[in-house]
Amino acid sequence: MTSRYSRQELFAPIGKEGQKRLHSTHVLIIGAGALGSANAELLARAGIGKLTIADRDYVEWSNLQRQQLYCEADALERMPKAAAAARRLRAINSDVAIIPHIADVGAQELEQLIKGVDLIIDGTDNFEIRLMINDISQKHKIAWIYGGCVGSYGLSFTILPGSTPCLNCLLESMPLGGITCDTAGVIQPAIQMVAAHQSAEALKILTGDIDALNRKLVSFDVWKNQFRTINVSSLKKASCPSCGEEQTYPYLSYDNQTKAAVLCGRDTVQIRPGTIQTRNLDHLETTLTGQGFKTKRNPYLLSFRVESARLVVFKDGRVFVHGIKDISEAKILYHRYLS
Structure with a gap:
């Protein structure tokens, strides 16, 4: 054969x-x-x-x-x-x-x-x-x-x-x-x-x-x-x-890895990047709106909705994923839309 x-x-x-x-x-x-x-x-x-x-x-x-x-x-x-x-x-x-x-x-x-x-x-x-x-x-x-x-x-x-x-x-x-x-x-x-x-x-x-x-x-x-x-x-x-x-x-090193935690009493996961950073919210808003996402903005943070969750991005790089308690699911959304 x-x-x-x-x-x-x-x-x-x-x-x-x-x-x-x-x-x-x-x-x-x-x-x-x-x-x-x-x-x-x-x-x-x-x-x-x-x-x-x-x-x-x-x-x-x-x-x-x-x-x-x-x-x-x-x-x-x-x-x-x-x-x-x-x-x-x-x-x-x-x-x-x-x-x-x-x-x-x-x-x-x-x-x-x-x-x-x-x-x-x-x-x-x-x-x-x-x-x-x-x-x-x-x-x-x-x-x-x-x-x-x-x-x-x-x-x-x-x-x-x-x-x-x-x-x-x-x-x-x-x-x-x-x-x-x-x-x-x-x-x-x-x-x-x-x-x-x-x-x-x-x-x-x-x-x-x-x-x-x-x-x-x-x-x-x-x-x-x-x-x-x-x-x-x-x-x-x-x-x-x-x-x-x-x-x-x-x-x-653990210090350089993304940290995630469920906020007490809320259907929300906070994700914090491993390195200190300043997120450019203007650039992020331009990118997201250019791809059809509706964003809300104030001088301190930007939010947008995706799937069943609402993501809130702070200037210091932190992200709140509202509507989710599972850290793994929240990290998937974080990396999918913000990494």
């Missing part, structure tokens, strides 16, 4: 030896949304040995347009994405060990999930967890592949500890809000392009073909027919606390 990987083995840069290497690898995907599910299916079909998927959310109807592992039954049952993904992936390739984790991943969870992992793939939707992934990657010297998309635009960058700039090098500080898939939408072709770049880089790393890696940041807009690569090697900083000469891994 012809091997299920025969066409992949005929590809000279992989071959039979590369296929054997793939079968011995363990990949961790953080986030099982559009990018996470696309990467998970590509790698499962490629025949990696073990795939760990971590996600805190469940399947909703709005996910079905772009999150390829899920079906209508998953949305009706509100299946946790990690569990639904594992079920589908096992049906695709029973030879791959699929380990689902239904959890809100933070620094402590990452320390546990990282054990025995060869590569991390970013399938998240906010920069707080990405910067945690970045620090855990640098701490344990494990490569990770960043990816993001919104509208018709996407970008990807492969981060090799000790070699390339890290995400903290590229970002001077935590982004303070902007356009997201939930405000500007996203189309499936953009997601597939990002996932294609991420998974191709993953196959290169997992088969040991490091010289073939694209060490530039890739960005494109599939609607405007734009594509470019950016050489960011000069942005690697010796002073970077994540990957520089004196590494402190700041985003693994």
Whole structure:
């Protein structure tokens, strides 16, 4: 019988030896949304040995347009994405060990999930967890592949500890809000392009073909027919606390993590960012109203309604999520619309 990987083995840069290497690898995907599910299916079909998927959310109807592992039954049952993904992936390739984790991943969870992992793939939707992934990657010297998309635009960058700039090098500080898939939408072709770049880089790393890696940041807009690569090697900083000469891994510190608490006697969760900041309410209001949200404003705060909740944003970065008692649900809305 012809091997299920025969066409992949005929590809000279992989071959039979590369296929054997793939079968011995363990990949961790953080986030099982559009990018996470696309990467998970590509790698499962490629025949990696073990795939760990971590996600805190469940399947909703709005996910079905772009999150390829899920079906209508998953949305009706509100299946946790990690569990639904594992079920589908096992049906695709029973030879791959699929380990689902239904959890809100933070620094402590990452320390546990990282054990025995060869590569991390970013399938998240906010920069707080990405910067945690970045620090855990640098701490344990494990490569990770960043990816993001919104509208018709996407970008990807492969981060090799000790070699390339890290995400903290590229970002001077935590982004303070902007356009997201939930405000500007996203189309499936953009997601597939990002996932294609991420998974191709993953196959290169997992088969040991490091010289073939694209060490530039890739960005494109599939609607405007734009594509470019950016050489960011000069942005690697010796002073970077994540990957520089004196590494402190700041985003693994509790002080730099988002804090959330239920306010006593109220259906409200307060979320406080991990770093001291001054929120630009003018910019936030322009962004939200431009995407069709109705906002209310005074000199001290801005509020808007989304789904069944009302979010109130203060100048110091704090957010009240009214109408919700569950911290996990409140954090999902916070990252979805304000991260």
